[in-house]
Amino acid sequence: MFDKMIYLDNSASTRLDEKVMDAMKPYYFDTYAVATSEFGYSMGIDAKEGLEAARGIIATSLGASAEEIVFTSGETESSNMAIKGVVAALKKKKGEHIIVSKLEDFAVLNTAKNLEKQGYSVDYISVDAEGILDLEELKSKIRDDTALVSIQHANQEIGTLQDLDAIAKICKEKDVLFHTDATHSYTRVPIDVSTTPVDLISMSAHTIHGPRGVGALYIRKGTPINKWMDGGYQETDRRAGLENIPGAVGFAKAVELVTEKETEFLTSLRDYTIERVFEEIPHVTLNGSKTQRTPQNANITFHYVEGESMTLHLDMRGFAVSTGSACFSRSLEASHVILGIGGDHERAHGSIRFTFGRYNSKEDVDAVVDAIKEIVSQLRAISPLYNK
Amino acid sequence: MFDKMIYLDNSASTRLDEKVMDAMKPYYFDTYAVATSEFGYSMGIDAKEGLEAARGIIATSLGASAEEIVFTSGETESSNMAIKGVVAALKKKKGEHIIVSKLEDFAVLNTAKNLEKQGYSVDYISVDAEGILDLEELKSKIRDDTALVSIQHANQEIGTLQDLDAIAKICKEKDVLFHTDATHSYTRVPIDVSTTPVDLISMSAHTIHGPRGVGALYIRKGTPINKWMDGGYQETDRRAGLENIPGAVGFAKAVELVTEKETEFLTSLRDYTIERVFEEIPHVTLNGSKTQRTPQNANITFHYVEGESMTLHLDMRGFAVSTGSACFSRSLEASHVILGIGGDHERAHGSIRFTFGRYNSKEDVDAVVDAIKEIVSQLRAISPLYNK
Numbered sequence: 001m002f003d004k005m006i007y008l009d010n011s012a013s014t015r016l017d018e019k020v021m022d023a024m025k026p027y028y029f030d031t032y033a034v035a036t037s038e039f040g041y042s043m044g045i046d047a048k049e050g051l052e053a054a055r056g057i058i059a060t061s062l063g064a065s066a067e068e069i070v071f072t073s074g075e076t077e078s079s080n081m082a083i084k085g086v087v088a089a090l091k092k093k094k095g096e097h098i099i100v101s102k103l104e105d106f107a108v109l110n111t112a113k114n115l116e117k118q119g120y121s122v123d124y125i126s127v128d129a130e131g132i133l134d135l136e137e138l139k140s141k142i143r144d145d146t147a148l149v150s151i152q153h154a155n156q157e158i159g160t161l162q163d164l165d166a167i168a169k170i171c172k173e174k175d176v177l178f179h180t181d182a183t184h185s186y187t188r189v190p191i192d193v194s195t196t197p198v199d200l201i202s203m204s205a206h207t208i209h210g211p212r213g214v215g216a217l218y219i220r221k222g223t224p225i226n227k228w229m230d231g232g233y234q235e236t237d238r239r240a241g242l243e244n245i246p247g248a249v250g251f252a253k254a255v256e257l258v259t260e261k262e263t264e265f266l267t268s269l270r271d272y273t274i275e276r277v278f279e280e281i282p283h284v285t286l287n288g289s290k291t292q293r294t295p296q297n298a299n300i301t302f303h304y305v306e307g308e309s310m311t312l313h314l315d316m317r318g319f320a321v322s323t324g325s326a327c328f329s330r331s332l333e334a335s336h337v338i339l340g341i342g343g344d345h346e347r348a349h350g351s352i353r354f355t356f357g358r359y360n361s362k363e364d365v366d367a368v369v370d371a372i373k374e375i376v377s378q379l380r381a382i383s384p385l386y387n388k
Numbered sequence: 389m390f391d392k393m394i395y396l397d398n399s400a401s402t403r404l405d406e407k408v409m410d411a412m413k414p415y416y417f418d419t420y421a422v423a424t425s426e427f428g429y430s431m432g433i434d435a436k437e438g439l440e441a442a443r444g445i446i447a448t449s450l451g452a453s454a455e456e457i458v459f460t461s462g463e464t465e466s467s468n469m470a471i472k473g474v475v476a477a478l479k480k481k482k483g484e485h486i487i488v489s490k491l492e493d494f495a496v497l498n499t500a501k502n503l504e505k506q507g508y509s510v511d512y513i514s515v516d517a518e519g520i521l522d523l524e525e526l527k528s529k530i531r532d533d534t535a536l537v538s539i540q541h542a543n544q545e546i547g548t549l550q551d552l553d554a555i556a557k558i559c560k561e562k563d564v565l566f567h568t569d570a571t572h573s574y575t576r577v578p579i580d581v582s583t584t585p586v587d588l589i590s591m592s593a594h595t596i597h598g599p600r601g602v603g604a605l606y607i608r609k610g611t612p613i614n615k616w617m618d619g620g621y622q623e624t625d626r627r628a629g630l631e632n633i634p635g636a637v638g639f640a641k642a643v644e645l646v647t648e649k650e651t652e653f654l655t656s657l658r659d660y661t662i663e664r665v666f667e668e669i670p671h672v673t674l675n676g677s678k679t680q681r682t683p684q685n686a687n688i689t690f691h692y693v694e695g696e697s698m699t700l701h702l703d704m705r706g707f708a709v710s711t712g713s714a715c716f717s718r719s720l721e722a723s724h725v726i727l728g729i730g731g732d733h734e735r736a737h738g739s740i741r742f743t744f745g746r747y748n749s750k751e752d753v754d755a756v757v758d759a760i761k762e763i764v765s766q767l768r769a770i771s772p773l774y775n776k
Contacts, residue, residue, distance in 0.1 A: 005430075005431055007420075007421070007431065009421065009422075009429075012421065012422045012630075013420055013421055013422045013630065014420065015416070015417060015420045016416035016417060016420065018417075021413075021416065025409075028403070028404035028409065028599070029403060029404060029406075032395075032401055032402065032403045032404065033395070033397065033400065033401055033708060034397075034400045034401045040699070040710075041397075041699055041700075041702070041703035041707075041708040041709070041710075042393075042703050042708075043393055043395065043708050044708070073461030073462075073465065073601060073629065073632075074461075074629050074630055074632075075629075075630075076617060076618075076619040076620065076628045076629035076630070077461065077465075077617060077629060079619070080617050080618055080619070080628075105619075106618075106619040106620040106621075106628065107618065107619035107620070107628060107629075110618040110619055110620075110628070111618040111619070113618075114615075114618045204630070206630055211416070211634070212630060212631070212632040212633060212634055212635065213461060213601050213602065213630075213632030213635050214601065227502075229464060229465060229468050230464075230468055230494075230495065230498040230499040230501075230502045231464040231467070231468070231493075231494040231495035231498055231499070232464070232494040232495070232498075233494075240464045240468075240494065240495060240498070241461065241462050241463075241464035241465060241495075242400075242401065242462055242463075242464070242592070242594055242600060242601075243600070244461075244462075244600040244601030245600060246599070246600055247600065247601050311428070311429055312429075314429070315429035315430050319429075320421060320429040320430075320431050320432070321429070322428075322429075
């Protein structure tokens with residue numbers, strides 16, 4: 001329908017990088033055996049080498065050791081495994097209390113809610129108007145029976161970055177394990193586990209032009225964690241299931257392809273978007289923090305306008321942006337993130353998330369802002385709220 | 389090292405079919421958005437159409453409805469989800485007893501063992517010398533508090549096919565849910581859920597030249613099953629996690645590419661292998677059934693010879709076959725399958741599994757049998773057991 005769809009929803013999913021595909025192909029077509037150890041045949045040993053090289057790349061990116069990385073089917077599995085695995089291991093030794101933030105993405109949030117149904121006690125820590133966690137509340141809520149704290153590194157909708165170091169140190173001091181969902185920050189905002197005492201990190205390939213259905217979990221050596229997915233003895237007996245070697249290799253290649261220069265470029269696109277919108281369109285609110293923000297995210301509420309109308313109008317002009325969380329597409333429920341930072345339903349429903357990726361340009365930003373200017377003024381012209 | 393490795397381990401993993409890659413590519417490079425409903429943008433709606441078309445193809449292959457198919461990361465996840473999801477849903481309503489066979493692959497077997505540790509009661513049903521389930525024992529073990537029976541359709545090592553219809557009907561009569569792991573039969577041996585009252589079926593793409601890290605679970609409409617992977621509301625709120633749309637589309641294409649003619653060809657390779665080995669090599673035993681057997685599997689014990697030596701020697705000549713279960717590659721433990729059919733450690737360790745796939749030929753069989761003849765006679769010549 002359009003020569004080129006301008007895609008500005010790279011936190012939801014990204015176009016695969018051709019170089020990632022090139023890295024995956026040999027493991028689909030040439031070295032397609034299962035990873036085998038010394039007892040297997042050479043194609044399996046070659047496959048294992050490819051898998052372990054990929055593991056090493058992910059580990060290095062975090063300052064971790066290769067044996068601390070487990071490949072999974074994505075962030076959702078990583079977070080399920082981290083939280084359910086740790087609470088199962090610590091149920092008797094520590095207790096049945098966990099702590100999460102109010103802004104977590106669904107994998108963490110709904111795992112916490114499910115545990116609550118099973119009898120666990122869960123505290124949901126508040127955030128301020130920019131989405132930044134209340135560290136004092138966190139400190140006060142950690143108890144002797146707290147098995148795990150799970151606080152995201154970056155928010156999926158408004159891009160707010162937490163002070164991972166401060167949170168990790170609080171947990172470390174109180175001797176409680178700390179998991180973070182780093183899906184929306186991984187590779188874009190450095191994490192170094194050699195200086196930040198985080199115990200578990202969920203990651204996903206799909207936000208950085210890697211393959212879908214592939215993720216990883218960093219598990220600090222010595223962390224008590226039960227196996228969650230039962231079956232074979234893959235991943236040094238921590239995660240069962242035939243290894244997705246092409247996927248792991250593709251994920252590692254995607255990590256290698258992210259550069260500081262690119263991240264700076266995405267930051268410039270983000271800032272330019274916010275700047276133009278705030279200069280040229282009245283009645284707008286930036287959701288999230290101006291400074292503690294992922295490089296790729298701009299989330300703006302256009303007041304007196306419905307986000308759903310905006311996305312539809314933008315779509316008709318060839319732009320893909322999202323409203324609320326991408327995962328909300330099933331419903332018109334208000335985003336728990338915007339509500340969590342003190343926004344009302346009007347603000348939640350009028351919010352638009354732009355997330356920039358490798359294939360975006362300054363021209364894309366100019367085109368989408370020009371389109372939004374027109375659409376917003378058209379929609380406001382017929383809005384009873386705007387005109388009253 | 390070789391111009392062409394002759395790969396005869398297609399139950400462990402398969403070479404991707406180029407046509408599968410061609411089907412996946414548009415969802416990596418053009419329609420890479422998340423699947424969205426009517427509230428999303430058009431690229432997401434196109435992505436959803438691709439996903440739903442793939443679901444329809446899997447459903448049709450089983451005589452099921454599309455809404456009865458859930459995509460997963462593979463058989464291991466499917467079986468974890470099926471078993472853990474059903475027992476969680478029926479814990480209070482039915483009870484904490486489950487039944488599996490002694491020959492299950494690790495996803496089912498180790499899930500059962502894990503549940504046992506948690507206090508569930510598990511019965512492991514015996515099989516005869518060919519690996520065929522004792523139906524009378526199954527009947528006698530079903531109790532009022534039995535939540536689930538999980539019996540594989542085809543064995544991963546010896547290829548024995550169970551009488552799925554008979555098992556399903558026993559379960560139906562006794563009003564107990566029935567799950568089957570069909571990883572090694574799916575598409576090669578028909579299953580029709582409209583006539584066979586099976587409630588849950590685990591499937592995987594990796595055995596039929598589809599992508600790694602992709603599987604599905606058939607869930608008969610109305611089956612009580614709790615969500616196992618918590619998070620977003622994907623897969624009609626039955627399995628959280630960003631959909632792997634390229635993977636699902638590739639799986640569906642792999643299903644479409646399997647033809648009856650190809651399956652007949654694999655059967656002929658299997659039979660020709662067994663025939664030549666039995667005519668030309670003394671002291672051999674066929675593991676599994678001669679007739680109730682998957683088309684692609686030949687599993688033979690070469691007595692007085694170690695399977696590990698055989699696979700290494702074959703590897704040096706450019707042939708990939710496996711000994712024991714592929715998943716055993718981590719260790720030299722004897723296969724529970726060969727022990728389960730009454731074999732001893734010697735028989736288990738001397739067993740070689742050939743599994744044929746799309747890229748094998750009659751010439752491959754001739755070459756591997758010629759090689760085995762030589763290797764077996766060399767190894768037997770130095771075997772103290774053979775020469776005593």
